[in-house]
Amino acid sequence: MTKKAELHYNGKIYELPLITGTENENAIDISRLRADTGLITLDKGFKNTGSTQSAITFLNGEEGILRYRGYSIEDLAEKASFLEVAFLLIYGELPTKSELDLFVEEITQHSLVHEDVKSILDGFPSKAHPMGVLSSLVSSLTAFYPKSLDPNRSKEEVNGTIIRAIAKLPTLAAWSYKNRMRQPIMYPKNELSYTANFMHMMFGLPTTEKKISTVVSKAIDKLLILHADHEQNCSASTVRIVGSSHASLYASVSAGIAALWGPLHGGANQAVIEMLEKIKADGGNVDKYVDKAKDKNDTFRLMGFGHRVYKNFDPRATIIKKAADDVLNELGINDPVLDIAKKLEKVALNDDYFKSRGLYPNVDFYSGIIYRALGIPTDMFTVMFALGRLPGWIAQWKEMRENKEPIGRPRQVYTGSNERKYISINRR
Ligand code: CMC
Numbered sequence: 001m002t003k004k005a006e007l008h009y010n011g012k013i014y015e016l017p018l019i020t021g022t023e024n025e026n027a028i029d030i031s032r033l034r035a036d037t038g039l040i041t042l043d044k045g046f047k048n049t050g051s052t053q054s055a056i057t058f059l060n061g062e063e064g065i066l067r068y069r070g071y072s073i074e075d076l077a078e079k080a081s082f083l084e085v086a087f088l089l090i091y092g093e094l095p096t097k098s099e100l101d102l103f104v105e106e107i108t109q110h111s112l113v114h115e116d117v118k119s120i121l122d123g124f125p126s127k128a129h130p131m132g133v134l135s136s137l138v139s140s141l142t143a144f145y146p147k148s149l150d151p152n153r154s155k156e157e158v159n160g161t162i163i164r165a166i167a168k169l170p171t172l173a174a175w176s177y178k179n180r181m182r183q184p185i186m187y188p189k190n191e192l193s194y195t196a197n198f199m200h201m202m203f204g205l206p207t208t209e210k211k212i213s214t215v216v217s218k219a220i221d222k223l224l225i226l227h228a229d230h231e232q233n234c235s236a237s238t239v240r241i242v243g244s245s246h247a248s249l250y251a252s253v254s255a256g257i258a259a260l261w262g263p264l265h266g267g268a269n270q271a272v273i274e275m276l277e278k279i280k281a282d283g284g285n286v287d288k289y290v291d292k293a294k295d296k297n298d299t300f301r302l303m304g305f306g307h308r309v310y311k312n313f314d315p316r317a318t319i320i321k322k323a324a325d326d327v328l329n330e331l332g333i334n335d336p337v338l339d340i341a342k343k344l345e346k347v348a349l350n351d352d353y354f355k356s357r358g359l360y361p362n363v364d365f366y367s368g369i370i371y372r373a374l375g376i377p378t379d380m381f382t383v384m385f386a387l388g389r390l391p392g393w394i395a396q397w398k399e400m401r402e403n404k405e406p407i408g409r410p411r412q413v414y415t416g417s418n419e420r421k422y423i424s425i426n427r428r
Contacts (some may be wrong), residue, residue, distance in 0.1 A: 002088055009037055022159040040414060047308070049309035050232075052240065052405065053130075056089060056395050057231040061309035066316065069093070077319050082224040083107065083194055086166060086391035089229050089359075090398060103163075104194070106423065110167035111197065113175075114135075114144045117141055118185065126182045127418045130383045131261040133176035134169075139254035141168065148248045151401055158401075162247050162394050169390050170194065173383045174201030180377070184328060190266050195220050198387070203375070215330040219323045219370055226316040227385050228332045229392025233308075235259040235266065239393040240400045241408035249397055256393045257386050268364040269371070272304035276337045279344070294353045304365030310356030320366040333373045341369060406425055 003018035005028045014037055017029045034040055043049045062247050066073040069088050076085055080094075087095040095103060120140055124133050141164070142149055148161040164233050169204045171188055178185045178201075186201040230236065238259035243252040260266035279289050279319050292300040307314055328338070345361055348354045364385075371381050 007033075007037070009039065012037075019053070021053070025394050029318070034411075038090070040088045040152070040413070042413055044411070046232075046237075051237060051408070052232065052400070052403075054396070054399060055092070056399060057229045057392070059231050059309055061307070064310060064313045064315045064318075066230075072200045073226065073315055077222045077225050078223065081387075082221045082228070083166075085225045085228050086394075089391045090162065090262070097153065106163045107167040107194065108190050110164050111171055111190070113141075113168050113171050117144070117172070117175075121179050123187070124179055126180060128176075128179065129261075129388070130176035130180055130380050131257060131267075133179060134173055134383055134386060135257040136253045137172040138165075138169070138174065138250055138257060141165075141250040142248050145250070151243070151246055151248055158249075158398075160367040165249060165253060165394060166390060169387055170198040171201060172180070173380075173387055174198060176383060177202055177377070177380050180379070194216075195224070215326050216374065220374075221328045222323050223320065223367055223370060223384065224388035226320060227367075227388030227392075229389070229395060232396075234262075235389065236392060236396045240396050240405070243397045244408040245404055249394065252397050253390065253393050256389070260386055260389065261382055266364075266389070268303050268362070269368040269381040269385060270378050273295065273337065273340075273368045273372055275303045276344070277339050279340050280337055284340055284343075286340060286347050290344070290347050290351060293348075294351075296427055302344070302354075302359070303363055304358040304368070305348060305354065306357070310360065310362065310422060313360050314362045316363035317361050317366055318364055320370070322325055323359075324366045324369045327370050327373050331373055335372070337372070338369060407419055 002025070003020070005016045005018060007014040007016055014033075016033070019027045019029050021027075024293060030041060041049070042162050056069065058070070059065065068076060068085065069092060071088065071094075076088075080088075083104055084095060084100055087100060117137060119317075120137065123131070124136075145161065145164065147153060147157060151158060175185050187202060188197050189200055192200055199217075201222070232240075235256040239252045239256040242255040243249070247255075263271040275289075279286060282288070290302070291301070292298045293302040293305075327333075330334075345365070349360070354360075367385070368378075371384055372378070376384065
């Protein structure tokens with residue numbers, strides 16, 4: 001029997017078809033709602049609205065499940081490399097050895113950016129936030145690769161655009177850091193792995209005398225994998241909606257970077273450390289800040305706590321918490337800010353306000369701790385998130401294009417003035 005929902009409106013009954021996903025999630029298909037009834041739906045923040053059907057990532061917030069293309073995040077974080085996961089997300093299947101070798105080879109070959117990008121970079125003041133710089137530099141790729149402006153070109157050409165995006169983002173990200181530090185930029189080294197090459201362009205690591213340890217590089221790879229996709233979040237939805245106007249991949253990703261920047265999304269990792277530092281400077285009184293977070297007259301929120309979809313725990317946080325412990329042990333770091341993080345976690349996890357609202361530490365509560373331990377400056381944290389999220393954005397953009405989705409254009413309920421007559425300025 002075909003499943004349907006019924007809408008009783010204006011003395012009539014309208015049947016709305018139900019759509020069931022492969023994990024038995026049900027959705028009411030309202031695509032004919034306005035045409036048949038004149039009604040639209042209103043759902044601020046899209047809390048109950050599916051914007052698409054997607055085969056990329058499955059997420060069950062109640063049970064704390066996250067899978068990319070059917071593979072559990074726990075398995076992938078433990079066993080796969082970041083580029084292997086990127087391939088999986090973008091092309092839908094795990095690569096064979098030769099497919100992965102070719103993918104890595106192509107990415108390595110395209111990691112250099114045009115020399116003229118340096119003059120764009122030079123135009124930014126050193127105080128420029130690296131996320132703004134990164135978003136601009138990614139957008140500037142449209143100028144160096146004008147063919148990318150047309151997303152309707154051949155599959156091979158679109159794939160070339162995808163490869164260049166993955167290859168060049170670490171270079172652009174590291175250069176945005178170098179601008180921040182007013183240090184000379186470092187060029188990519190083809191003999192290094194994706195992660196090691198990024199660390200080299202950031203810090204001159206690894207050199208023969210200063211190799212990044214396996215624990216550290218594994219932790220970075222893990223972080224990138226954990227961030228690689230998260231279905232229809234704010235930045236992925238942005239990438240899809242920008243791309244739905246047939247804007248280029250680079251323009252869409254640039255918009256995704258801007259969406260990620262905000263402290264309620266990817267910018268939370270920076271906000272977490274800033275919050276912990278503030279609590280420390282204020283005498284380390286964790287209870288005071290927990291009370292502030294609970295006070296409805298106070299705008300303060302515990303950054304790194306809560307999630308739109310995870311209401312029991314964030315599976316990414318469980319994995320990254322362990323990686324954070326490994327990195328801190330490996331580097332022998334004893335940071336008072338981390339003690340505050342642990343206290344805060346304990347107090348909040350035992351507080352009814354947080355428990356009753358399903359507010360738990362999310363991935364960003366712990367990722368910042370690792371970045372800080374690695375010496376990555378706080379305002380580069382969200383850039384690290386962007387590096388990880390890129391394959392997800394690409395996969396979402398590609399799927400939206402391949403499914404020939406229509407331009408994204410929500411409706412609204414107008415609440416402004418009714419029609420009124422214009423009165424000329426000297427009669428007002
Ligand atoms: N501290 C204090 N109260 C909170 C918090 C928090 N961090 N998060 C949510 N609440 C309260 C909120 O005030 C509301 O209370 P009430 O029911 O009494 O009005 C209730 O919990 C539900 O919150 P909401 O804002 O309606 O939930 P949302 O789904 O719209 O927001 C969120 C989700 C992640 C934006 C929010 O939890 C938040 O602002 N967290 C802090 C920022 C953060 O860590 N963001 C990173 C998310 S993980 C990275 C990513 O995937 O983007």
